[in-house]
Amino acid sequence: GLVALGNGLAFGFGAYLLRTGAITIGTIYLFFHYTEMLRRPLEQITRQMQELQRASASVARISDLFALRPTAEARDGSLPPGPLRVEFRGVTFAYESDEPVLRDLSFALSAGQILGLLGRTGSGKTTVGRLLARLYDPAAGAIHLDGRDIREVPLADLRSRVAVVTQDVQLFHAPVRDNLTFFDRGVPDERILAVLDDLGLRGWVARLPEGLDTILDPRATLSAGEAQLLAFARVFFKNPGLVILDEPSSRLDPVTERLIERAVAALLRDRTGIIIAHRLDTVQRADEIMILEAGQILESGPRAALAADPASRFARLLRAGLEEVLA
Incomplete structure (x- = not known):
């Protein structure tokens, strides 16, 4: 120079x-x-x-x-306890001025049922979860939970009743306790340890040098499977009525796979669930199946009925293997 x-x-x-x-x-x-x-x-x-x-x-x-100021107006009222019924009514949505990601999407999911949401990358699966958490509002149509337009529900109440678990787990350079509770010091250690015990993570915490007070390094402390399990644990402190799970598409070791399966089962118990599924094992949990393509429903119906119909798109996916076809 x-x-x-x-x-x-x-x-x-x-x-x-x-x-x-x-x-x-x-x-x-x-x-x-x-x-x-x-x-x-x-x-x-x-x-x-x-x-x-x-x-x-x-x-x-x-x-x-x-x-920035929120565009969502403050509302009164709250969603009822227990699993929530989900209904999309003619929902159309696009990110900014792009082509619509969802086009006149309509479907209903009964309370306590589990929907397996399938489709290729870019089909609109993740957008469904973002709209239910009201990270965005649809350009047209409406989304209802238990018969109530989510735009009429206070945001704090909506997000305490709708939990979204994504593949990309955000961790903080903070103690394990704060990573689990989002810095809510009102959650006692006994409850935290009970949840970790249910998820098979009690032994992992016991091996940490300072237990729940151990500072996490998001880049080095956890494996992908352990980070996903911590994300599941966060949901139990909210006790939502609707869980939206974008399951990990990466391969995990057999021990972590079993822990993930156990956690998913506990997570969906007595709750309405929407699973963006990538693997056959997860699809088997679903009561209903919906396949999206270009933001529209290509096929939907009871999982058992679609699997038994050799002409259905879902049956062809099962024969070919979801991992390869939906990649």
Whole structure:
């Protein structure tokens, strides 16, 4: 860079002055020595200026976030306890100005039933879960839980009754306790340990150096399976009436697979469930099957009936193997 160019010029000019007898070799050494002493602070200042620019951009983004105001209006009332009935009525949705991800989608799921949601990448499966959690509102149509439009339900109540467990588990650089309870100090340790025991994670916590007080490093502390189990554990502290599970598509070791299966069974017990399924084992849990394609229902119906019909799309998927076909 510029430093190398400057050193080159200084070396050439110093050699010229040395030849003419204007300076000695010691003077040239001192000049280069002082130049090297200046180079490091200048490089440090350059790095700090770059970091300052990045920090300024981050502060601007944070300011923009603080300036955002929710478009959802505050409402009165709450959803009833127990499993929730789900109904989509002519729902159409697109992200910003893109092509619609869901197109006039209508279906109903009875309380306590489990829906296996299938489809290729981009078919709209994940969007169904985001709309139910009201991360977005549909452009047209309505979504009802227990007969009530979710736009009429207070957001805090809706999100305490609808739990979404995704493949991408967000962990905090914080104690295990806070990662499980989302920093709710009102949850006693006895309840946390009971939930972990149900999920087969009690032994993992016992092996940690400080138990529930151990600080998690999201990049190194947990395997993918353990992180998924922690995400399941979070749901038990909310006790929702609807669970939306985007199950892991990655291969896990047999021990973790068994723990995941046990956790899913406990998670869906006495609750309405929507599973974005990638594996045959998970599909077998479903009471109903719905296959999406390009944001529309390609096929839906009771799982047993579709599996018994050799002409159905679902039966063909079972024969071919979900993992390969839906990848």
